[in-house]
Ligand code: G3H
C-alpha cells in the first residue's frame with residue numbers, strides 16, 4: 051500500500067472517537083518495532099521523522115525503509131510525517147522525498163527557542179499549506195509553546211494555546227491538524243510533582259473547531275517500570291515523570307486524535323539494551339542487543355495502541371492515496 055495522507059487516518063479516528071499514536075522513528079529497529087506492533091494490533095499508525103532523525107539517518111535511508119515498511123504491510127494505513135518542521139524549504143524537501151504529512155512548527159523561530167509572533171506563525175503556516183495541499187499532503191500547525199505547568203508555579207516561559215486565537219489561526223492558515231499547548235513538554239521530565247494538564251483548552255478548541263484534528267505533543271507516559279529498568283542497569287534518569295495514560299484517554303475523549311510519543315520508545319530501547327548488556331557480558335553481536343531493544347519498543351507500542359483505542363481499526367476503511375486526497379482539500 052502506498053503511504054497514506056495523515057488526514058485520512060485522523061478523519062477515521064474522529065469518526066471512531068479514538069486516538070492514533072504518532073511514533074518517532076530514527077532507525078530500522080525502531081521502525082520495525084512500531085510497524086510490527088501496528089500489524090499485530092491491526093492499527094493505523096503515524097511514523098514521524100524529526101529534523102534530528104533526518105540528519106542522523108542521512109534521510110534517504112530512513113525514507114526508503116519507511117516505504118518498504120508500507121509495502122510489506124499493505125493492510126495497515128501508515129502515514130510518513132515530518133515532526134516539528136521549521137521552514138518552508140524543509141517542508142518542500144520532505145514532500146519531494148514522499149512524506150504524506152508535515153508539521154510546520156511556527157510557534158518558535160528557526161532557532162527552536164524564541165517564540166514567533168502569531169502573525170509570523172500564520173504567514174509561514176499558510177505558505178506551507180499552499181504548497182502541501184495541492185500535492186495531497188496533510189499539514190499540522192502549532193499554536194502556543196510546549197512546557198510543563200506546575201500546580202503552584204506560574205508558567206512564565208510557557209504560552210498555552212488560546213482557543214480564540216486557535217479559531218483565527220485555523221481560519222487564516224487552512225491547517226488540517228493543530229498541536230495544542232496544554233501543559234505537556236518533550237522529554238522525560240514533564241512535571242516536578244503532580245501532572246497537570248489544561249483539559250479545558252481541548253474542550254474549548256474542539257467546540258470552536260470541530261473539523262480540525264487536535265494533536266497532543268509531549269505525550270510519553272514515562273512508565274515507572276521503563277525508568278526503573280534503565281536505572282537498575284546503570285542508567286541515570288532520576289525523577290522522570292510523564293503523562294499518565296488515564297489523562298491521555300481523557301484527552302482523547304475530549305477530541306485529541308494524534309498523540310506524539312518519542313521518549314517512551316527511547317526509554318524502552320535503552321533499558322532493554324542496558325539489561326541485555328549486563329546479563330550477557332560475553333555477547334558482542336550487535337543484532338542480539340538491538341533485537342532486545344526492538345522487542346521492548348514493540349510491546350510498549352502495542353500497549354499504547356490498545357490504550358488509545360487504535361487497535362483493530364486498520365481495516366475499517368480503504369486508505370486514500372495522495373492523488374485521492376488532492377480533491378478533498380479546499381485550499
Ligand atoms: O519533538 C521532539 C521529538 O522527541 C524529536 O526529538 O529532535 O531529538 O529527534 P529529536
Ligand code: 13P
Pocket residue numbers: 074133134235236237238266267268269270271310311312313314
Ligand atoms: P515525548 O517526548 O513526550 O515522547 O513527545 C514527543 C513529541 O512530542 C514529538 O513531537
Ligand code: ZN
Pocket residue numbers: 134236267268310
Ligand atoms: Zn513534539
